[in-house]
Amino acid sequence: MKPRVHFVGAGPGDPELLTVKGARLVSQADLIIYPGSLTPRALVDLARPAAKLLDSAKLTLEETHAALMAAWRAGGRVVRLQAGDPSLYGAVAEQAELLAKEGVEYEVVPGVTAASAAAAAFKVSVTAPETTQTLILTRLAGRTPMPETEALRQLARHQASLALYLSVADPETARAELLAGGYPPHTRVGVAHRVGWPEEELHLSTIEDFPDLVRSRNLTRQTLFLVLPGYGAKTRSKLYDPDFTHGSRGRRIQHNPILDAPGDTLVCYCGKVDKKTILHAIAAGHDTVDKLKAVTNICPKDNDCATNNPHGRCCMAEVTALLRAHGGLV
Numbered sequence: 170m171k172p173r174v175h176f177v178g179a180g181p182g183d184p185e186l187l188t189v190k191g192a193r194l195v196s197q198a199d200l201i202i203y204p205g206s207l208t209p210r211a212l213v214d215l216a217r218p219a220a221k222l223l224d225s226a227k228l229t230l231e232e233t234h235a236a237l238m239a240a241w242r243a244g245g246r247v248v249r250l251q252a253g254d255p256s257l258y259g260a261v262a263e264q265a266e267l268l269a270k271e272g273v274e275y276e277v278v279p280g281v282t283a284a285s286a287a288a289a290a291f292k293v294s295v296t297a298p299e300t301t302q303t304l305i306l307t308r309l310a311g312r313t314p315m316p317e318t319e320a321l322r323q324l325a326r327h328q329a330s331l332a333l334y335l336s337v338a339d340p341e342t343a344r345a346e347l348l349a350g351g352y353p354p355h356t357r358v359g360v361a362h363r364v365g366w367p368e369e370e371l372h373l374s375t376i377e378d379f380p381d382l383v384r385s386r387n388l389t390r391q392t393l394f395l396v397l398p399g400y401g402a403k404t405r406s407k408l409y410d411p412d413f414t415h416g417s418r419g420r421r422i423q424h425n426p427i428l429d430a431p432g433d434t435l436v437c438y439c440g441k442v443d444k445k446t447i448l449h450a451i452a453a454g455h456d457t458v459d460k461l462k463a464v465t466n467i468c469p470k471d472n473d474c475a476t477n478n479p480h481g482r483c484c485m486a487e488v489t490a491l492l493r494a495h496g497g498l499v
């Protein structure tokens with residue numbers, strides 16, 4: 170017999186980010202237990218009018234279990250909604266333990282985790298060819314201590330992309346640990362607050378600046394930090410490179426006057442970006458200085474690099490000249 174108890178990943182908050190399977194189970198359930206403080210009420214709008222809705226925020230584990238068992242014994246179908254993906258920082262294990270004691274079968278339906286939703290909202294890739302191919306999902310210690318080997322500064326040493334959950338209460342410690350682990354201070358940090366909720370806030374900041382941003386915006390709970398060392402990286406995926414052949418595509422020769430230009434000249438005097446990177450970005454349609462700033466490492470803080478490179482000059486004059494030469498807006 171099919172299980173009648175489902176732990177369903179609710180996604181980050183946008184009801185449309187519930188999986189099709191999750192939505193079907195919600196629409197068929199007799200009892201839906203949902204974490205009211207973590208999932209917007211709109212998620213349970215799919216429920217049948219006769220379905221019973223229970224907000225777990227106000228209940229203990231034993232109380233939600235008792236309600237679940239009562240519905241199950243009456244032959245009903247139960248959905249236990251869990252924020253994001255149930256396997257991450259959720260409480261499925263302890264609920265499953267109680268179900269196992271009663272001999273009740275259950276199924277887990279995955280959900281869109283906050284890190285994926287934040288990456289999509291920022292329109293960024295957390296992996297960048299040759300820069301980082303790894304995403305670490307972690308948190309700062311809170312009331313739940315962290316295993317010593319997973320201290321943030323240890324994980325930061327990998328210099329990989331990193332999604333920091335459950336850490337908005339202490340962004341200063343997060344910054345100190347990320348810097349102690351070796352990330353450069355100008356590394357981009359996406360601050361995503363309540364992604365997918367009506368009150369969503371997205372801020373693209375840096376490691377050195379994001380704690381001030383969190384404080385000034387008064388961000389609490391449901392905030393995720395996405396550390397993006399590959400942000401604006403100049404490499405591109407091999408899979409779609411015209412010079413890279415694979416089973417589905419043979420070699421093609423393409424000429425593009427912009428991309429064929431010599432790329433070895435340094436545009437950015439502090440060494441963060443070269444000419445080819447700028448040209449690729451212009452060719453991809455980033456045709457203003459602001460757009461270029463958003464996708465490359467040029468001037469993360471206006472003109473700051475001029476004071477930090479041996480030439481003492483800012484690269485913006487060269488960047489605007491390139492834009493002018495290739496039809497961009499200056």
Ligand SMILES: C[S@@+](CC[C@H](N)C(=O)[O-])C[C@H]1O[C@@H](n2cnc3c(N)ncnc32)[C@H](O)[C@@H]1O
Binds near residue numbers: 259
């Ligand atoms: C108890 S954990 C639950 C994580 C959840 N299982 C997931 O996969 O996203 C709660 C943390 O997830 C993050 N989070 C959950 N929903 C979020 C959202 N809509 N926007 C930003 N961060 C969110 C925040 O870091 C929050 O502190």
